[in-house]
Amino acid sequence: MPHQCTNCGRTFADGSKEMLSGCPDCGGNKFQFAPTTAAAAESSGGAGADGSGSVDTASDSADASSSEPDNVATRAAETVRDWVSADSADDSSPEAAEQPLSAGSTAARESDRPWPASDDIDSGDSEPPSDGEFEEWPETARRPEDRSGSPTESTGKGSDEQSHSRNPSDRPSSGPTATMADDENSAQADARSEVVPSDDLPTHAEHSDKGGAEHDGDAGSVAGQHSEAETGAGVDSDDADRPPEHGRVVSEPSGQRPSIEDLRAELNEQFESIKIVRPGQYELNLMELYNRDEYIISLQEDGRYVIDVPESWHDDEDD
Amino acid sequence: MGLFTELKDSISRATDRLFSEQEPKRIGIYGPPNAGKTTLANRIARDWTGDAVGAESHVPHETRRARRKENVEIERDGKTVTIDIVDTPGVTTKVDYEEFTDEMDEEDAIRRSREATEGVAEAMHWLREDVDGVIYVLDSAEDPITQVNTMLIGIVESRDLPVLIFANKTDLEESSVKRIEDAFPQHKTIPLSAKEGDNMDEVYDNIAEYFG
Numbered sequence: 001m002p003h004q005c006t007n008c009g010r011t012f013a014d015g016s017k018e019m020l021s022g023c024p025d026c027g028g029n030k031f032q033f034a035p036t037t038a039a040a041a042e043s044s045g046g047a048g049a050d051g052s053g054s055v056d057t058a059s060d061s062a063d064a065s066s067s068e069p070d071n072v073a074t075r076a077a078e079t080v081r082d083w084v085s086a087d088s089a090d091d092s093s094p095e096a097a098e099q100p101l102s103a104g105s106t107a108a109r110e111s112d113r114p115w116p117a118s119d120d121i122d123s124g125d126s127e128p129p130s131d132g133e134f135e136e137w138p139e140t141a142r143r144p145e146d147r148s149g150s151p152t153e154s155t156g157k158g159s160d161e162q163s164h165s166r167n168p169s170d171r172p173s174s175g176p177t178a179t180m181a182d183d184e185n186s187a188q189a190d191a192r193s194e195v196v197p198s199d200d201l202p203t204h205a206e207h208s209d210k211g212g213a214e215h216d217g218d219a220g221s222v223a224g225q226h227s228e229a230e231t232g233a234g235v236d237s238d239d240a241d242r243p244p245e246h247g248r249v250v251s252e253p254s255g256q257r258p259s260i261e262d263l264r265a266e267l268n269e270q271f272e273s274i275k276i277v278r279p280g281q282y283e284l285n286l287m288e289l290y291n292r293d294e295y296i297i298s299l300q301e302d303g304r305y306v307i308d309v310p311e312s313w314h315d316d317e318d319d
Numbered sequence: 320m321g322l323f324t325e326l327k328d329s330i331s332r333a334t335d336r337l338f339s340e341q342e343p344k345r346i347g348i349y350g351p352p353n354a355g356k357t358t359l360a361n362r363i364a365r366d367w368t369g370d371a372v373g374a375e376s377h378v379p380h381e382t383r384r385a386r387r388k389e390n391v392e393i394e395r396d397g398k399t400v401t402i403d404i405v406d407t408p409g410v411t412t413k414v415d416y417e418e419f420t421d422e423m424d425e426e427d428a429i430r431r432s433r434e435a436t437e438g439v440a441e442a443m444h445w446l447r448e449d450v451d452g453v454i455y456v457l458d459s460a461e462d463p464i465t466q467v468n469t470m471l472i473g474i475v476e477s478r479d480l481p482v483l484i485f486a487n488k489t490d491l492e493e494s495s496v497k498r499i500e501d502a503f504p505q506h507k508t509i510p511l512s513a514k515e516g517d518n519m520d521e522v523y524d525n526i527a528e529y530f531g
Contacts (some may be wrong), residue, residue: 274436279428280416282436286470289443299433 006030274299334480343390343401347450348492349442349475350412351467352379352409352435354456355487358529359513360406363479364388372406374503378422380435382408382474385445387423393523400531407445408438408465448473452481459486460493472503484508485522 003015007028012019022029273288278300323341341425346355361413416425416432422429424437446453467522474483485501488498490512500508509525511518 273439280425280432282414282432284412284414284436284439285440286410286412286443286467289440290447290474292444294472299437 002033005034006032221291328472330452332480334396335461343403344527345387345403345405345449346452346454346530347405347407347442347445348454348456348458349407349446350409351458351461352411354409354458354461356456357382357406358408359454359456359485359511360386360404362513363393363404363521363522364391364486364518366523367391367393372404374396378419380409380414380419380431380438382406383431383434383438384408385441391528395524395527395531398527400527402530404457405445407442407451408435410439410442410471411435412467415437418437419517431435435501446471446478452483454483454526455506456485456487457499458488459496459499460488460491463499468502472506476505482506483525483529486510487511487513489517497509 003019004010005010005012005015005019005026005028007030008023010023010025018024019031023031064268070241193283272291273285275283275285277283280300337385337397347361347422357373357375361375364370364372365511368388368391372388372390375381380402382468385408386406387403388406391402391404393400393402414432416428416438419428419431422428455472455475457466457468472484473484484499486494486499486508488494489496489510496508496510507529509518511522
């Protein structure tokens with residue numbers, strides 16, 4: 001029972017849209033994310049996961065994402081990895097491959113539960129059938145929801161073959177930031193079924209940094225060339241293509257990509273007098289060259305340069 | 320006795336030069352690439368010292384290091400003006416080796432481009448630190464209103480340096496001195512052809528007057 005009306009105590013399944021128009025029982029519009037003791041026992045830091053009551057599921061999910069324990073991300077990552085490896089080599093973790101189908105009731109490995117959870121929510125927005133099993137779902141189920149802001153990145157391309165695990169076609173893959181409870185579910189479903197637009201991958205990478213390095217690694221294995229392209233682009237060039245503001249990157253380290261942007265901006269500032277477009281092609285800022293005390297006396301092939309810093313000599317002499 | 324007097328005069332002249340409050344003015348020859356700066360510098364140097372300053376070329380950025388010719392004594396009306404002339408690399412905001420690939424192989428073109436860029440940096444540095452006056456050379460067959468020209472002349476003006484504008488290449492058909500005069504009416508423009516040696520008398524008159 002992830003959400004609970006703070007007025008009358010009615011609970012709502014994660015992703016329920018009923019609460020969007022207020023509590024059907026008492027009309028209350030304040031809800032809390034209600035982790036249960038079992039969720040806490042799961043020790044995934046479920047304690048922090050209370051969404052601090054909000055009608056707006058988007059903000060709710062944002063809260064959830066920010067408070068989401070790393071374990072969840074890790075588990076989700078493991079799940080994805082399992083699926084993928086199951087896809088490519090069934091023997092690696094066959095049960096993981098089957099898991100999604102039977103998930104709602106079977107509850108095989110704990111790490112797999114979170115993902116199936118949304119199936120159940122799909123089927124019925126009401127109370128989870130079995131509290132015991134569902135207690136951990138809220139938070140884990142949130143993970144995809146969380147990602148829905150940057151749609152479906154985690155599964156990458158390998159995931160169309162995963163469609164056996166989900167029913168992706170019933171909803172558009174767009175609908176990023178879960179504005180409706182149902183959309184959250186679709187996003188969750190899509191997260192495991194749709195092909196990722198490569199543009200969206202970077203955001204995921206930033207998200208996954210939050211989840212942990214191993215998740216990033218998983219994304220690499222899942223998304224295959226997508227993630228390669230992503231890291232390649234991130235490291236080498238074209239950060240401009242990436243929409244860094246897309247998705248809910250909160251405050252966690254956003255990985256190397258933004259810092260490379262920063263670095264580039266920094267470099268541009270430092271090298272504003274001469275811009276090396278490429279070897280043999282230069283753009284010069286005459287005013288900057290004129291204004292500087294030091295001046296470049298030698299440009300090296302590798303982009304380094306030698307400068308003359310007359311002022312420092314003067315200082316020495318003066319001393 | 321005559322010998323002694325001569326010796327004394329000579330020492331006196333040397334002393335005057337050594338300790339004169341007025342060192343030879345250092346005149347920077349500036350302008351965009353291929354305006355004829357080196358041709359002009361060579362013309363002046365040959366006329367008054369017999370030496371040349373540097374190699375000339377129709378390929379832009381032939382001059383990639385500033386070159387100085389010191390103690391060029393120019394006599395006008397019985398009066399001698401001594402200047403150092405500094406021939407600077409052509410100033411530009413963009414250097415592209417592909418401009419030169421017709422003339423040389425790619426590797427050389429890239430090196431030329433790199434050196435030219437270094438040369439611009441050096442020229443700008445000289446402008447800031449080391450020149451007492453500026454001869455701004457323009458190809459009178461080209462449109463003088465460019466970012467580089469406007470900026471450089473602006474810098475010279477901001478430093479209150481004496482400046483003469485030389486409308487070079489008057490031997491070319493497309494040459495238009497008036498276009499330059501109109502572009503920079505606040506400065507004296509002198510037409511010339513450094514290559515042909517046309518109008519050099521007026522050039523030297525003005526150098527002596529402005530920089531003497």
